Amino acid sequence: MFSKNYFVTPWGIIAVGILIGIFAALLQKWGNPGNMGICVACFERDIAGALGLHRAAVVQYIRPEIIGFVLGSLISSLLFKEFRSRGGSSPIVRYMLGVFAMIGALVFLGCPWRAILRLAGGDGNAIFGLLGLITGIWIATFFMRSGYDLGRSHKTYTSAGWILPITMLGFLVLLLLFPYVPGQDRSGILFYSIKGPGAMHAPLIVSLAIGLGVGFLAQRSRFCTMGAFRDLILFRQVHLFLGVMALLIAAWITNFVAGQFHPGFENQPVAHTMAFWNFAGMLVAGMAFALAGGCPGRQLFMAGEGDGDAAVFCLGMITGAGLAHNFGLASSPKGIGPYGVAAVVIGFLFCLFIGFTMRRKAA
Amino acid sequence: MAKTIDARGFSCPQPVMMTLDGISATDNGEIVVLVDNEAARENVIRAAASQGWLATDIQSENDEYRITMAKG
Numbered sequence: 315m316f317s318k319n320y321f322v323t324p325w326g327i328i329a330v331g332i333l334i335g336i337f338a339a340l341l342q343k344w345g346n347p348g349n350m351g352i353c354v355a356c357f358e359r360d361i362a363g364a365l366g367l368h369r370a371a372v373v374q375y376i377r378p379e380i381i382g383f384v385l386g387s388l389i390s391s392l393l394f395k396e397f398r399s400r401g402g403s404s405p406i407v408r409y410m411l412g413v414f415a416m417i418g419a420l421v422f423l424g425c426p427w428r429a430i431l432r433l434a435g436g437d438g439n440a441i442f443g444l445l446g447l448i449t450g451i452w453i454a455t456f457f458m459r460s461g462y463d464l465g466r467s468h469k470t471y472t473s474a475g476w477i478l479p480i481t482m483l484g485f486l487v488l489l490l491l492f493p494y495v496p497g498q499d500r501s502g503i504l505f506y507s508i509k510g511p512g513a514m515h516a517p518l519i520v521s522l523a524i525g526l527g528v529g530f531l532a533q534r535s536r537f538c539t540m541g542a543f544r545d546l547i548l549f550r551q552v553h554l555f556l557g558v559m560a561l562l563i564a565a566w567i568t569n570f571v572a573g574q575f576h577p578g579f580e581n582q583p584v585a586h587t588m589a590f591w592n593f594a595g596m597l598v599a600g601m602a603f604a605l606a607g608g609c610p611g612r613q614l615f616m617a618g619e620g621d622g623d624a625a626v627f628c629l630g631m632i633t634g635a636g637l638a639h640n641f642g643l644a645s646s647p648k649g650i651g652p653y654g655v656a657a658v659v660i661g662f663l664f665c666l667f668i669g670f671t672m673r674r675k676a677a
Numbered sequence: 678m679a680k681t682i683d684a685r686g687f688s689c690p691q692p693v694m695m696t697l698d699g700i701s702a703t704d705n706g707e708i709v710v711l712v713d714n715e716a717a718r719e720n721v722i723r724a725a726a727s728q729g730w731l732a733t734d735i736q737s738e739n740d741e742y743r744i745t746m747a748k749g
Contacts, residue, residue: 322719396715398740403686458690466686469713469740536716541689548690549697549724607688616688 319394321535324556330535331560337524338431338561339568341379344516348574348583349435351565352379352528353428354610355419355599356584358628359635359644360512361485364504367632368639371499372510376489378518382525383611384482387533387618389526394534399475401622403467407668408606408623412630413637414661415602415610420635420644421595421654422446423585425610426539426603429596430558432585434565436577439585439592446593450600450665451543457605457669458548464607464672467623475620478628489518511584532615540600540609586649591658595645598661605668679707684717685741692717693724696746700728706748707733713741722746 320326338351350356356373363374391397419425422443424432429447432440454462492502499508507513515521531537535557542554569575579587586592603609606627608616613631616624638644643657682699684692692712699708708730712718722732725746734745 319715319719322723398714400686458694463687463691467688468686536719544690549693549727551724551727553723607690621688 319534321531324553327535327537327553327557328560330531330537331557332564333531334528334537335434335561335564335566336568337528338427339434339565339572339574341516341521341524342574343572344520345514346516346521347511347514349432349437350424350428350511350584351431353424353431354380354383354614355416355425355631355635356423356428356511358416358610358631359420359639362632362635363512363639364506366505367636369505370639370644372507373512373639374499374505374507375512375515376485376504377515378486378489378522379525379528380614381482381486382522382527383529383532383614384479384618386526386529387615388479388529390530390533391619396533397475397620399470399472399620399622400467401470401474403623404464404672405623405626407464407672408627409630409633410664411602411606411668412613412627413634414664415599415606415627416631416634417638417643417657418595418598418600418602418661419610420638421650421658422592422599423645425599427609427611430539430562431565432582434562435569435582436575437582437585438577438579439582439587439589442589442592443596446596447540447600448543449593450597450602451540451604452547453597454601454604454665454669455544455547457673461673462605462669463674464605464623467621470622472620474622477622478617478625486522529615529618532611533619536612537615538609538612540603541612544604584647586645586647588645588649591645591650591654594658594662595654598658598665601665601669602661605665679703679705679709679745681709681711683711684721685711685713687712687717688714689717689720693720696721696725697728700725700730708746710744710746711741712744718742718744
């Protein structure tokens, strides 16, 4: 009755994880920053910088991978008739969870995707980030078990589901209208980095094509780096976890072959060695992703399927990036920012507040 | 009459949690779960299968799914 979706079988999700792992590592070879072939948090932060929402000169670039994630998922969901415009499940809460997820991720310097890629590149600091991520998700599962949810979403006008995809198309148009001019930090209305990670990127067409491919495959397979650990903790289910492990191993092998594997803790690319804050930043991010129902990648893929609540979360993350750099909350390779500690504490308290108060049994 | 669980409007993990709760609460060997997205449909069926429950019927109407499951 329903055409079989091979991507949701164990081998399907493993194949998707392998492909993402290989291409993420190759994106580094082709120009993206070290251990940052794909980082949803970093790339949304770079987009915030390109739009001038923060003015950290080294992280300003409209990352085509993010555009590709949303549009690839849109194409896949339209093709397989899975596009559903929906929304209205606590958007303001999702927005703020997005803000704090980004702030937590920027204290660690990466989202769950990059935490895995950092580990695959030999960065030992990622271990503390991943432990923080798992702990944050584990805390969130206590709330889920006691009735936490953000309420039902509802069907809405088709056009509502198109807002984020159209916004991404707009970003692509801006990127083509105002392309990078070597040595210049502005082109039209866009800001660019002339040094630092924001200046390191694979060719536009390569980034966009890989982004589209990943978006397409991830929509089909429901790939999610947060769900991987959540389902393992909540249900002892390994399905999504298989995909994440496949990504890790494929990226590690690709790095090894490409000469990009450098084990150690010191002098890792775009990383700091403050173990506790790597852990704590990712703990807050992990809680926020779990409470919002998806890792930052999955939120982009769901937004591409017409989920307006996921779209709001993504916009919250871009806002969080602006705040993180304007207020000195984000870390740098030297260590945490001047107000990073305060931001992590506030983010943690916010997640607890949401978790405790939004339980049906408590309502 | 089989117990009906309305998980429409929810994204995972809620539909799966509701299904597993329903399975442990029912005593007549059959439940019906309503969901409104494909990911929830797949996850509910996968989770129920891990408990030895199999989908015996899946009806689709207006982008919604009505999944009947029975203890295998």
